[in-house]
Amino acid sequence: MALASAHPGETVAQPPAAETILDVVNLRTHFRTRRGVVKAVEDVSFRIRRGETLAVVGESGSGKSVTSLSIMRLVEQSGGEIAGGKMLFRRRDGTVADLAREAEPRMRSIRGNEIAMIFQEPMTSLDPVHTVGEQIAEAVRLHRGIGGRAAFAVAVEMLDYVGIPSARTRASDYPHQMSGGMRQRVMIAIALSCRPSLLIADEPTTALDVTIQAQILDLIARLQREQEMSVLFITHNLGVVAEIADRVVVMYAGRVVEAAEKRAIFKSPRHPYTIGLLASIPRVDRSERPGEGHKTRLVTMPGQSPPPLSRPPGCAFAPRCAMAVDRCRAGEPPLLALAPEHLSACIRAAEIGP
Numbered sequence: 001m002a003l004a005s006a007h008p009g010e011t012v013a014q015p016p017a018a019e020t021i022l023d024v025v026n027l028r029t030h031f032r033t034r035r036g037v038v039k040a041v042e043d044v045s046f047r048i049r050r051g052e053t054l055a056v057v058g059e060s061g062s063g064k065s066v067t068s069l070s071i072m073r074l075v076e077q078s079g080g081e082i083a084g085g086k087m088l089f090r091r092r093d094g095t096v097a098d099l100a101r102e103a104e105p106r107m108r109s110i111r112g113n114e115i116a117m118i119f120q121e122p123m124t125s126l127d128p129v130h131t132v133g134e135q136i137a138e139a140v141r142l143h144r145g146i147g148g149r150a151a152f153a154v155a156v157e158m159l160d161y162v163g164i165p166s167a168r169t170r171a172s173d174y175p176h177q178m179s180g181g182m183r184q185r186v187m188i189a190i191a192l193s194c195r196p197s198l199l200i201a202d203e204p205t206t207a208l209d210v211t212i213q214a215q216i217l218d219l220i221a222r223l224q225r226e227q228e229m230s231v232l233f234i235t236h237n238l239g240v241v242a243e244i245a246d247r248v249v250v251m252y253a254g255r256v257v258e259a260a261e262k263r264a265i266f267k268s269p270r271h272p273y274t275i276g277l278l279a280s281i282p283r284v285d286r287s288e289r290p291g292e293g294h295k296t297r298l299v300t301m302p303g304q305s306p307p308p309l310s311r312p313p314g315c316a317f318a319p320r321c322a323m324a325v326d327r328c329r330a331g332e333p334p335l336l337a338l339a340p341e342h343l344s345a346c347i348r349a350a351e352i353g354p
Helices: 064-071 104-110 132-144 148-161 180-192 210-227 238-244 262-267 272-279
Strands: 020-033 036-049 053-057 080-090 096-098 115-118 198-202 230-235 247-252 255-261 335-339 342-344
Touching: 020 064, 020 230, 036 053, 036 064, 036 080, 036 230, 036 255, 053 064, 053 238, 064 080, 064 198, 064 230, 115 180, 132 148, 132 180, 148 180, 180 210, 198 210, 210 238, 230 238, 238 262, 247 262, 247 272, 255 262, 255 272, 255 335, 262 272
Parallel strands: 053 230, 053 247, 115 198, 198 230
Antiparallel strands: 020 036, 020 080, 080 096, 247 255, 255 342, 335 342
């Protein structure tokens, strides 16, 4: 990680190194409501290197999707605002743009072109009154300056590239004429049509069955290798993380609570929340107790994530944490380095690890 310490408060952000494609520093995204200000993302920091996959995991409401929409500068459409922080993105020409402060015309030249996004539910993201070929061609016309039949030819090429059979025929189909897996492939084709440097995938396999899910994950991994792009993968599924991620960021109640390389997260987690997430994964190899004829019970975490407008003082996870002490409730624990590339926001992290 870029920051040896990500203590709350503004951090001086330097231009990202050449191998870094995106450097998010102390990002804060708020939504103003009648009941008050919802701090959906608060002091979130992480880096994505060129060609790597960073997975952001956590329960619903942890701030994962808001973080991705903030990077795309789409939160304003839902009444949100980027209240602070920096998002330094290295563009194709080598210049560095702070996405938090870029004017909208320049953001339009980045969004969908150099940074693309696969949304969670393709049926609500695809336009039902236009064919899938037209929708891919629109992105090509807008960002690559290719028009007419040439743009449609690129659309057919992209459908074939993502594994849709009879691509020329299916390009004339409407979204409702396709299966869920095919619609997701269309979304990937749209996202990749301009060969982005960074692909954001917001739970792209949630609504798919396990067979199609595996195909989509394999497809994203193959396309990543071929196009040498970076991937920010948003998910709550740690099984998916184990398959695709290089590094992992764990979020809870709008904050990063742990960040490390994938192996460290699975082998030696250093935050009680991460431990709880890992313990709740169903394990085939542990489905029965030796010598007994009944199944083991799944491990669950007590309680639930705090409401956005009434988060507890101190560590937000403290009410659900078996290790919580009075100091946990006294103040928000900083995100500190425990080892190279391993950060944890737990004051008792040293007692957890080896």
